[in-house]
Amino acid sequence: MAPVSVSPEEARRRKIVGVNAETVTHVSSTDFPGHYPGEDHAWSLEKFAKDFTVQFHQNSPYESTFSLFPLDASIANAFRRILIAEIPxxxxxxxxxxxxxxxxxxxxxxxxxxxxxxxxxxxxxxxxxxxxxxxxxxxxxxxxxxxxxxxxxxxxxxxxxxxxxxxxxxxxxxxxxxxxxxxxxxxxxxxxxxxxxxxxxxxxxxxxxxxxxxxxxxxxxxxxxxxxxxxxxxxxxxxxxxxxxxxxSPVATASYRLLPTIDILKPIVGQEARKFARCFPKGVIGLEQEGEEGEVRAVVRDTMRDTVSRECLRHEEFKDKVKLGRVRDHFIFGVESTGQFESDLLFLESVKILKMKCVRLKRSLANVTR
Structure with a gap:
């Protein structure tokens, strides 16, 4: 059977963890073989090397913020644990x-x-x-x-x-x-x-x-x-x-969070738009004027500033107008160095240590199968 093509909208939907007023949905990963009939999700080194991205948002000697995507949670957590406990x-x-x-x-x-x-x-x-x-x-x-x-x-x-x-x-x-x-x-x-x-x-x-x-x-x-x-x-x-x-430990803190998503399903205008903007940290929601005499309309500016507080879901007027979520494979790291190493260098050191762990595991498996 020929592989089933997946639209960009469907691929994005599968990556979103739903954040609702009282629950969190779609928390399980679906990118593994056999989950969707006819689709090949077998892990590939070539595909990973092509898609994987490291994007720095802030880089100073003692503090850095960067994104790793697309990445599995197990690998992201391995980096976090190495940063805290395994860099000499x-x-x-x-x-x-x-x-x-x-x-x-x-x-x-x-x-x-x-x-x-x-x-x-x-x-x-x-x-x-x-x-x-x-x-x-x-x-x-x-x-x-x-x-x-x-x-x-x-x-x-x-x-x-x-x-x-x-x-x-x-x-x-x-x-x-x-x-x-x-x-x-x-x-x-x-x-x-x-x-x-x-x-x-x-x-x-x-x-x-x-x-x-x-x-x-x-x-x-x-x-x-x-x-x-x-x-x-x-x-x-x-x-x-x-x-x-x-x-x-070379870090004061080393943590990560998932990239928030905010989808405005129906237009939010006028006073509701101003109230909607106040439900989020400053800079997350912007107000745009529709025409010279038109009302202001709420638009999403920078979801990275969002803390996913769900405040907007507490108001009845925003019901069915907004959907909150998080991207399950986009990790935003925050690393604060204690000063012995610069913060961006610490991440490179964690990559080296994880690589050495993989080499040792591969060598041990080779010895077992002899």
């Missing part, structure tokens, strides 16, 4: 406290330091290797106690230091002065006070000044001190992934 980054892992007489307990201060996002020369960060941690008795498969771990070296460990002591400001303060910035020196300890101590090849991989390992935001407040209090500690930074600890 550098973070503070070990804190050796020599002296801490501030009001903050040692363990609390160490936890705060571990969550400070770090950055440095990208080539140097990629050059660094993972640090092999010891495995305790209960997790050691051989049952022989702790396994041998790596020795801290220039290619797997970065050393940072923090030494601050609070003292009285010189001179006699004015009577009634209460501002700690005037009364004391080093009363606030910030992330910019962290000092990078390079060793070995790190002098080359992290050149001064722009390539040095440093906090992304120098104004992160770490502790408050008063005269006589001191913080003196050393930190060792290693590479890790977000699946081990959230401090290694």
């Amino acid at each position: 980054t550098l973070a503070i892992e070990y804190v050796f406290i020599h002296n801490n007489t501030s009001i903050i307990q040692d363990e609390v201060l160490a936890a705060r330091l571990g969550l400070v996002p770090l950055t440095g020369r990208l080539e140097g960060l990629n050059w660094m290797q993972f640090y092999k941690r010891p495995v305790s008795d209960e997790h050691d498969a051989s049952g022989g106690g702790e396994t041998e771990r790596d020795t801290a070296a220039d290619n797997n460990t970065v050393v940072l230091k923090l030494q601050k002591e609070c003292s009285w400001a010189p001179g006699q303060p004015k009577e009634g002065e209460t501002d700690p910035n005037v009364l004391y020196i080093n009363s606030n300890v910030y992330a910019k006070d962290i000092e990078f101590i390079p060793t070995g090849r790190q002098f080359k991989e992290f050149p001064s000044p722009d390539g040095l390992i440093r906090p992304v935001n120098p104004d992160i407040l770490l502790a408050k001190m008063r005269p006589g209090q001191t913080i003196d500690l050393e930190m060792h930074c290693v590479k890790g992934i977000g699946a081990d600890h959230a401090k290694f």
